[in-house]
Amino acid sequence: MRRIASEDLDHLTLGATLLGTGGGGDPFIAKLMVEQAIEDFGPIDVATLDELDDDALVATVAVLGAPTVIIEKIPSGSEFTDAVRALSSYMGRKIQAIMPVEVGGMNTLIPLAVATELGVPCLDADGMRRAFPQIEMTSFTLAGLSSSPMSLADEKGNKIAFETVSNQMGERLVRGSAMMLGLANAVSLYPMTVAQAKDAAVWGSMRYCSELGGHLRAVQRQEPDAWDRLLAFTGGRIAFEGKIIDLDRRTTTGFARGTVTIEDFADPTRTMRIEIQNELLLAIEDGRPVVTPPDLICMLDHETAEPITTETLAYGQRVRILALPCAPELKRGDWLDVVGPSAFGYDVDYVSLEG
Amino acid sequence: MRRIASEDLDHLTLGATLLGTGGGGDPFIAKLMVEQAIEDFGPIDVATLDELDDDALVATVAVLGAPTVIIEKIPSGSEFTDAVRALSSYMGRKIQAIMPVEVGGMNTLIPLAVATELGVPCLDADGMRRAFPQIEMTSFTLAGLSSSPMSLADEKGNKIAFETVSNQMGERLVRGSAMMLGLANAVSLYPMTVAQAKDAAVWGSMRYCSELGGHLRAVQRQEPDAWDRLLAFTGGRIAFEGKIIDLDRRTTTGFARGTVTIEDFADPTRTMRIEIQNELLLAIEDGRPVVTPPDLICMLDHETAEPITTETLAYGQRVRILALPCAPELKRGDWLDVVGPSAFGYDVDYVSLEG
Numbered sequence: 001m002r003r004i005a006s007e008d009l010d011h012l013t014l015g016a017t018l019l020g021t022g023g024g025g026d027p028f029i030a031k032l033m034v035e036q037a038i039e040d041f042g043p044i045d046v047a048t049l050d051e052l053d054d055d056a057l058v059a060t061v062a063v064l065g066a067p068t069v070i071i072e073k074i075p076s077g078s079e080f081t082d083a084v085r086a087l088s089s090y091m092g093r094k095i096q097a098i099m100p101v102e103v104g105g106m107n108t109l110i111p112l113a114v115a116t117e118l119g120v121p122c123l124d125a126d127g128m129r130r131a132f133p134q135i136e137m138t139s140f141t142l143a144g145l146s147s148s149p150m151s152l153a154d155e156k157g158n159k160i161a162f163e164t165v166s167n168q169m170g171e172r173l174v175r176g177s178a179m180m181l182g183l184a185n186a187v188s189l190y191p192m193t194v195a196q197a198k199d200a201a202v203w204g205s206m207r208y209c210s211e212l213g214g215h216l217r218a219v220q221r222q223e224p225d226a227w228d229r230l231l232a233f234t235g236g237r238i239a240f241e242g243k244i245i246d247l248d249r250r251t252t253t254g255f256a257r258g259t260v261t262i263e264d265f266a267d268p269t270r271t272m273r274i275e276i277q278n279e280l281l282l283a284i285e286d287g288r289p290v291v292t293p294p295d296l297i298c299m300l301d302h303e304t305a306e307p308i309t310t311e312t313l314a315y316g317q318r319v320r321i322l323a324l325p326c327a328p329e330l331k332r333g334d335w336l337d338v339v340g341p342s343a344f345g346y347d348v349d350y351v352s353l354e355g
Numbered sequence: 356m357r358r359i360a361s362e363d364l365d366h367l368t369l370g371a372t373l374l375g376t377g378g379g380g381d382p383f384i385a386k387l388m389v390e391q392a393i394e395d396f397g398p399i400d401v402a403t404l405d406e407l408d409d410d411a412l413v414a415t416v417a418v419l420g421a422p423t424v425i426i427e428k429i430p431s432g433s434e435f436t437d438a439v440r441a442l443s444s445y446m447g448r449k450i451q452a453i454m455p456v457e458v459g460g461m462n463t464l465i466p467l468a469v470a471t472e473l474g475v476p477c478l479d480a481d482g483m484r485r486a487f488p489q490i491e492m493t494s495f496t497l498a499g500l501s502s503s504p505m506s507l508a509d510e511k512g513n514k515i516a517f518e519t520v521s522n523q524m525g526e527r528l529v530r531g532s533a534m535m536l537g538l539a540n541a542v543s544l545y546p547m548t549v550a551q552a553k554d555a556a557v558w559g560s561m562r563y564c565s566e567l568g569g570h571l572r573a574v575q576r577q578e579p580d581a582w583d584r585l586l587a588f589t590g591g592r593i594a595f596e597g598k599i600i601d602l603d604r605r606t607t608t609g610f611a612r613g614t615v616t617i618e619d620f621a622d623p624t625r626t627m628r629i630e631i632q633n634e635l636l637l638a639i640e641d642g643r644p645v646v647t648p649p650d651l652i653c654m655l656d657h658e659t660a661e662p663i664t665t666e667t668l669a670y671g672q673r674v675r676i677l678a679l680p681c682a683p684e685l686k687r688g689d690w691l692d693v694v695g696p697s698a699f700g701y702d703v704d705y706v707s708l709e710g
Contacts, residue, residue: 090445090516158524160532161445161516169513173535177515180531 001045001121004112008210009034015213016108017307018322021296023256023279024105024131025063026309030113037113044112046206047097047121054195057093058123059084060101061114064135064152064174065184079186080114082153087188090149090161099123099197101138101190103205104131125201127190129208129327130296133255133278135174136167137294137339139329140190143200150174150189154181202329220305236324237353239283239291240272241265241302244317249276249310260313262321272321274299275346276310282346283321289348294331294339296324325353356400356476359467363565364389370568371463372662373677376651378611378634379460379486380418381664385468392468399467401561402452402476409550412448413478414439415456416469419490419507419529420539434541435469437508442543445504445516454478454552456493456545458560459486480556482545484563484682485651488610488633490529491522492649492694494684495545498555505529505544509536557684574660591679592708594638594646595627596620596657599672604631604665615668617676627676629654630701631665637701638676644703649686649694651679680708 004012009031016027038044052058061080088095098115100108103126115122127138135147147167152160152174160177164170170189178185192200215233218226231237242262249258256278264270272290275282280299283291291297299308302318330339341348359367364386371382393399407413416435443450453470455463458481470477482493490502502522507515507529515532519525525544533540547555570588573581586592597617604613611633619625627645630637635654638646646652654663657673685694696703 086445086516086518089447090441092444092447157518157520158528159518160528161441163441163514165512173513173515173532176535177528177532180528 001047001051002124004034004038004044004046011210011213011217012108012206013213014216014307015209015211016103016105017309018212018216018298019103019108019129019209019296020105020131020307020309021279021298022276022308022310023133024102024107027106027109030106030109033113034109037116041116041119044116045121046112046124048124049194049198049201049203052097052121052123052194054193054198056096056194057191058097058099058194058197059087059095059188059191060099060127061111061186061188062101062107063110063184064178064187079153079155080110081117082157082159083151083186083188084114084118086151086153086159086161087149087191090151090163091191095120095188095191097121097123097194099201100126100206101135102126102128102131103202103209104128107131108206108209123197123201124206125197125203126205127201128330129202129205130294131279132339134171135187135189136171137343138190139202139327139332140192140200141167141338142330142333142335144333145190145192145196145200147171147189149191150187152177152181153186202327205327216305216307234324235353236296236322238320239297239323240285240321242270242272242319244313244315244319245271247313247315249313256310258310262319274321277344278310280310281344282341282348283323289341289351291323291353292341292346292348292351293344294326294335295353296326298322298324323353356402356406357479359389359393359399359401366565366568366572367463367561368568369571369662370564370566371458371460372664373567373571373653374458374463374484374564374651375460375486375662375664376634376653377631377663377665378488379457379462382461382464385461385464388468389464392471396471396474399471400476401467401479403479404549404553404556404558407452407476407478407549409548409553411451411549412546413452413454413549413552414442414450414543414546415454415482416466416541416543417456417462418465418539419533419542434508434510435465436472437512437514438506438541438543439469439473441506441508441514441516442504442546445506445518446546450475450543450546452476452478452549454556455481455561456490457481457483457486458557458564459483462486463561463564478552478556479561480552480558481560482556483685484557484560485649486634487694489526490542490544491526492698493545494557494682494687495547495555496522496693497685497688497690499688500545500547500551500555502526502544504546505542507532507536508541557682560682571660589679590708591651591677593675594652594678595640595676597627597674599668599670599674600626602668602670604668611665613665617674620673629676632699633665635665636699637696637703638678644696644706646678646708647696647701647703647706648699649681649690650708651681653677653679678708
C-alpha cells in the first residue's frame with residue numbers, strides 16, 4: 001500500500017489533465033474533493049493488484065456526463081458513495097476496494113475520495129489509462145467482463161441500478177438515464193474480483209499518471225531535457241504546433257462534440273483538424289489521419305505547457321499537440337471494434353504512432 | 356383465498372377492458388398469458404388483504420409503455436418475473452405477494468400470471484381500479500407511499516432498479532428508460548407491507564372488475580334490465596351516443612396521445628370531444644367538460660357493447676360513452692394534484708358525476 005502524499009496529488013492531477021486528452025472533466029475540482037475527503041475521513045491508501053485478496057470485490061466509480069455540464073454542475077460528493085451503495089445493495093455484496101474506470105480527467109481522482117469515505121483501499125489500476133467518452137471502451141470489455149451490474153446516482157438522492165445484456169446496451173441505458181438526471185452523475189460499474197482485475201485491468205495506471213505529471217511539471221519549470229524525458233517516458237512525439245483558427249462545439253446526445261482546426265506557425269498551408277467527442281479523438285493533418293484512437297491526442301498551451309481541456313478552447317490559442325501511444329492493454333481481442341476509429345463513428349483506419 | 360376459475364377469467368378480462376378506459380393494453384393478450392401460466396405453474400389464488408400477514412412484503416407488477424406499441428410487441432413473459440427478481444435483489448428481501456398496480460387493461464391480469472409463476476398469492480387490491488397513463492397516479496401515492504424501489508425489465512434480459520426521491524421523478528425515470536428499451540416493458544414497483552396496503556390500496560378491485568365484467572356480459576347477451584343493473588352496480592350513467600367524425604392519434608413522449616370527436620346520432624349540432632393519453636381522459640361536450648379524471652370514460656360499440664380501445668378507434672364507428680365514478684380511495688389527500696385534470700395538463704376544474 002502506498003499512502004497518497006500532497007506532491008503525489010499535484011502530479012496525479014496534472015498527469016490526469018494530460019491523460020484526459022481534452023475531456024474527462026477538470027481534475028482540479030476532483031483534487032479539491034480528495035483534499036476534503038482526506039480531511040474528513042483520513043489518509044488514502046493506494047494498493048497494487050498484488051496486495052489484495054484474489055476474491056475481494058472491486059468496483060469502479062466515476063462521474064458520467066458531458067464536461068461542459070460538469071464544470072457548471074459540480075459534484076456534491078454524496079452521489080458517489082450513493083452509487084457504490086446502490087451497486088452493493090443490488091448485488092447483495094460488499095464492495096471491498098475501489099478502482100478508477102479511467103485514469104485521465106477527474107475520474108482519476110474521484111475514486112480516491114470515495115475510497116477513503118468508504119474506508120476501503122483504492123487500486124492502482126484502471127480500464128483505459130486515458131479518458132474515453134463511453135463506458136464500454138475499456139480493457140475490461142476487451143477481456144470479456146461485463147460493465148453491469150452498475151449504478152447511477154444524482155446529488156438529490158435518486159439511484160438507479162442496471163443489469164444489461166451487453167456493455168454497449170449498458171452505455172446506452174446509463175447515458176440516457178444520466179441525461180434525465182442532469183448529465184453530471186455518479187456511476188459505479190464493472191464490479192469484479194481482484195483476480196479478474198489482474199487479467200483485465202491496466203496495471204499501475206495511477207503511478208504512470210503521477211510520473212507523467214511529474215515529467216510535465218518539469219517541462220513547465222523548464223528543467224533541462226524535460227521534454228526529452230517526457231517523450232522517452234511515454235514513447236510519444238510532438239505532432240503539431242500552431243494556433244487555433246476554427247472551432248465548432250455543441251453539447252448533443254449526451255456528449256460535448258466539436259471540431260478544432262489548428263494552423264502551423266511557420267507554414268499556414270499546413271493545418272491539423274481534431275475531432276472532439278468529450279475528448280480529443282482523431283487528428284487529421286492535411287486530410288490524412290495522423291493520430292487515431294485508442295492513441296492519445298493531448299493539447300498543451302504552447303507557452304506554459306498547461307494541458308487545455310476542450311471546454312476552454314478558444315480562437316487564436318497557441319498550442320502544441322502531443323501524440324502518446326495508448327496502454328498496450330487496449331490492443332487486445334476485438335480492440336478495433338471497441339476503441340478503434342470505427343467505435344467512434346470515424347470511417348478511417350487505425351494509424352500506428354510507430355508507423 | 357379464492358381460486359381463479361375459467362368464468363372468473365372471462366368476466367375479469369371483459370371488466371378489465373372496460374376499466375382500461377380505452378387504454379391499458381389489450382387484456383385478451385394478458386388472458387392468454389394467464390391461461391398459459393396456469394398450465395405451466397398451477398392454479399392461481401387470489402387473497403384478500405385480511406388473509407395475509409401484516410408484515411408480508413407485496414409488490415405490484417405491470418407492463419409499462421404505449422398501448423400502440425404493446426399490441427405489436429407482445430410480452431414474452433420472463434420480463435415480469437425478471438422485474439420482480441430485480442426489485443427483490445435490490446431490496447435484499449423476498450416479495451411474498453403480488454398485486455396489480457391498476458385494475459384496468461392488461462395490467463389487471465398480468466399479476467395473476469406472475470403470481471403463479473413465483474408461487475405466491477395475488478392480492479385482491481390495486482392502486483387505481485381503472486387504468487391511468489402514469490405510475491404515480493395511485494391511491495398509494497395519495498397515502499404517502501413511495502413507488503420506489505422499483506424495477507424495469509425487458510424481454511432481452513436487461514434489468515434496471517430505481518430508487519427515487521419522489522413518485523413523479525420515478526415516473527420520469529422509468530418512462531425514459533422504457534423508451535430506451537422499446538416502450539413495452541415489465542415494471543415492479545410500490546413494494547409495501549400488507550399493513551401498508553390495507554391503508555393505501557383500493558380493496559377488492561379484482562372482485563369489482565369481475566362483477567362489472569359479468570354485468571357487461573349480461574348487457575352483451577341482451578339479458579333483461581342488464582344496462583340498469585350495470586349502471587346501478589357502478590353508479591355510472593350513459594354520457595353520450597353517436598358516431599366518430601374525427602380522430603387524431605400519435606405516439607409521442609412515451610404515450611399514445613390523441614383526440615376523438617363524436618357526433619350525436621339524433622342531433623348533429625351536439626358533439627363530444629374526448630382527449631386521449633393512453634386512456635380516454637377528458638370528455639368535453641359542446642365546449643364544456645362533462646367527465647373529468649379521476650372519473651372513468653368508457654367507450655363501447657353501440658351495437659355489441661364491446662369496449663373499444665383507443666388503438667382500434669376508427670372513423671364512422673358508432674359508440675356509446677359510459678361515465679363511471681372513480682374508486683373513493685382516489686379522492687384522498689392531494690388527489691386533485693395527483694389524479695385530477697391538472698395532473699394531465701388539462702386546465703379545467705373537476706366535475707363531479709353526481710353534480
